[in-house]
Amino acid sequence: MQKNEISIGTTVVAIEIQDGVMIGTDSQTSSGPLVSNKISDKISYLTRSIVCCRSGSAAQTQNTIDNLRSLVLTNLFERKFPLKVQHLAQIFREYCYRENAVNSGFICSGWDCFHGGQIYSITQGGYIFNQSIILMGSGSIFIQGFCDANYRLKMSELESKNFLTKALSLAILRDGSSGGFIRLAKITKKGIERLVLNPIKPFYKIEVQQIPKFILV
Amino acid sequence: MDYNGGSIIIMGGKNCFAIASDLRFGLDNFTKGHATPKIFKIHEKLFIGMIGLFGDISTIRQMLEYKTSIYSLKKSEKIQPFGFSSMLSNLLYHHRFGPFLVETVLAGLDEKDNLFIESKDILGAKSPSSDFATIGSCSESLYGICQVFWKPEMNLEELFKTISSCLVLGLNRNCISGWGGIVHMVSKDGVVSKIIQTRMD
Numbered sequence: 001m002q003k004n005e006i007s008i009g010t011t012v013v014a015i016e017i018q019d020g021v022m023i024g025t026d027s028q029t030s031s032g033p034l035v036s037n038k039i040s041d042k043i044s045y046l047t048r049s050i051v052c053c054r055s056g057s058a059a060q061t062q063n064t065i066d067n068l069r070s071l072v073l074t075n076l077f078e079r080k081f082p083l084k085v086q087h088l089a090q091i092f093r094e095y096c097y098r099e100n101a102v103n104s105g106f107i108c109s110g111w112d113c114f115h116g117g118q119i120y121s122i123t124q125g126g127y128i129f130n131q132s133i134i135l136m137g138s139g140s141i142f143i144q145g146f147c148d149a150n151y152r153l154k155m156s157e158l159e160s161k162n163f164l165t166k167a168l169s170l171a172i173l174r175d176g177s178s179g180g181f182i183r184l185a186k187i188t189k190k191g192i193e194r195l196v197l198n199p200i201k202p203f204y205k206i207e208v209q210q211i212p213k214f215i216l217v
Numbered sequence: 218m219d220y221n222g223g224s225i226i227i228m229g230g231k232n233c234f235a236i237a238s239d240l241r242f243g244l245d246n247f248t249k250g251h252a253t254p255k256i257f258k259i260h261e262k263l264f265i266g267m268i269g270l271f272g273d274i275s276t277i278r279q280m281l282e283y284k285t286s287i288y289s290l291k292k293s294e295k296i297q298p299f300g301f302s303s304m305l306s307n308l309l310y311h312h313r314f315g316p317f318l319v320e321t322v323l324a325g326l327d328e329k330d331n332l333f334i335e336s337k338d339i340l341g342a343k344s345p346s347s348d349f350a351t352i353g354s355c356s357e358s359l360y361g362i363c364q365v366f367w368k369p370e371m372n373l374e375e376l377f378k379t380i381s382s383c384l385v386l387g388l389n390r391n392c393i394s395g396w397g398g399i400v401h402m403v404s405k406d407g408v409v410s411k412i413i414q415t416r417m418d
Contacts, residue, residue: 009246009392028392028418033219033354035390138246172418176222176246176392179418199418 009177010042011139012053013167014107014119015151016132017160020188021109021117024164025053026139026172027180038180043194046072049187050085050110052092055137056103056124064104068095085110089120089128097126107136111187139175143167157186161195169199218269218318220245222393223255224353225266226363227324228380229332230371233404234324235380236264239353239388239415240397242271251396251417259285260295261408262326264401265305268353269319269339277317280308298325298333302343309341316340320352330405355391362386373402373409381413388415 009030014023029037044052044065052068054061071091075083089108096104102124109119121134133151135144146167155163161184168182184195225238242253256266257278265281267274284304288296296304302323309317322336335343336350344350349367351359362383371379381400388395398413 026418030392033222033391033393035392038389142247174248176243176248179392179416 010055010137011171011178012136013164014109014134015160016117018154018156020111022160023185024168025183026178027183028178030177043185047083050088053107055105061104084112084114085118092122093126093128096122105136107134111189139171139178142174143171146170165197165200172199219354221271222354223268224355224394225322226351226359226380226384227322227334228349228376229334230376232330233373235376235400235402236324237380237384237398237400238266239394241395254399263298264324266322267319273317273319277319297327302335306341306343322350322352354393355387359387377402385415
């Protein structure tokens with residue numbers, strides 16, 4: 001990777017909820033220490049009910065997604081029923097493995113009528129795995145413990161919105177390359193709904209009462 | 218230089234100056250703390266700001282404390298900015314071939330309350346200025362921002378507003394500085410310190 005190439009140091013959390021899937025991301029893209037975009041959208045649409053979240057080098061991931069969108073269209077022409085999330089995730093995996101896409105990670109998630117909401121993570125080099133909660137990006141390591149402690153299977157929509165907001169606010173507070181505001185996406189059989197939120201106050205705005213005196217000498 | 222991060226601005230006004238820094242303590246992109254200013258007071262009218270490797274910052278601070286204490290014991294008076302600056306340059310150049318990875322910036326008022334602002338590189342080369350000085354990870358963008366907002370002969374209140382808006386503008390676009398700011402306003406009447414709220418991301 002070239003020095004100061006635009007990369008998405010980021011935080012992405014995707015969880016399965018009662019009627020589908022909910023995904024939260026931050027909104028900052030950085031190029032080295034410089035913030036190049038404070039309002040970026042890291043959730044890319046693949047079909048009407050499947051989205052993809054990207055992390056890693058921005059150029060590589062955008063290129064992969066463009067190629068995959070054309071593959072999706074070719075597949076749609078050949079079949080009569082809509083694409084399964086599992087099938088699309090496997091196309092992703094095969095593409096990443098063959099192209100040897102270094103420094104890019106994806107989360108492919110969505111809702112289909114066969115298995116409901118599903119989340120698949122495709123890591124560097126093309127390993128695919130499926131879980132109910134998946135964390136991705138440079139900021140995800142700071143909230144692993146929080147998610148382990150607070151996540152429960154099949155939460156309701158309100159509970160999962162609170163969980164995602166808290167988790168992302170904590171990651172934005174600690175990680176230098178995550179920032180901006182929180183973007184949420186909910187995918188159910190009705191389609192994709194989007195929401196934009198600010199990181200919540202107790203974690204976001206911390207009052208520094210007193211600087212220790214010895215530091216000023 | 219971009220490992221621990223941080224940024225400092227100094228702005229000069231009419232027989233007074235303001236020095237501001239961010240409060241982040243981080244290791245690459247991990248923010249460990251948000252109560253670490255990088256400005257140190259030598260005496261009431263002389264402040265030094267340092268950006269770079271935090272270990273070297275602590276070492277230089279302790280060496281300077283020792284040298285200024287010895288000076289004030291021998292001469293029974295506080296060290297003047299020009300003398301202090303030469304002493305610091307000598308200290309930094311002493312390690313010419315294994316330098317401290319620290320950039321420094323000084324601000325002071327001498328006995329006649331004349332303004333003294335100087336920035337140094339890692340080997341101690343002096344670069345005086347009469348208006349403002351910035352160092353740190355976003356120093357290039359801060360130079361542009363300060364150039365727009367600085368006016369000559371400002372008093373302390375205007376200085377505070379200008380320097381805090383410049384600092385916040387610069388920190389918003391930088392990943393490794395931020396998480397709060399502290400401003401010290403210094404004049405012949407004393408030092409006033411204020412903490413400014415910034416985005417915590």
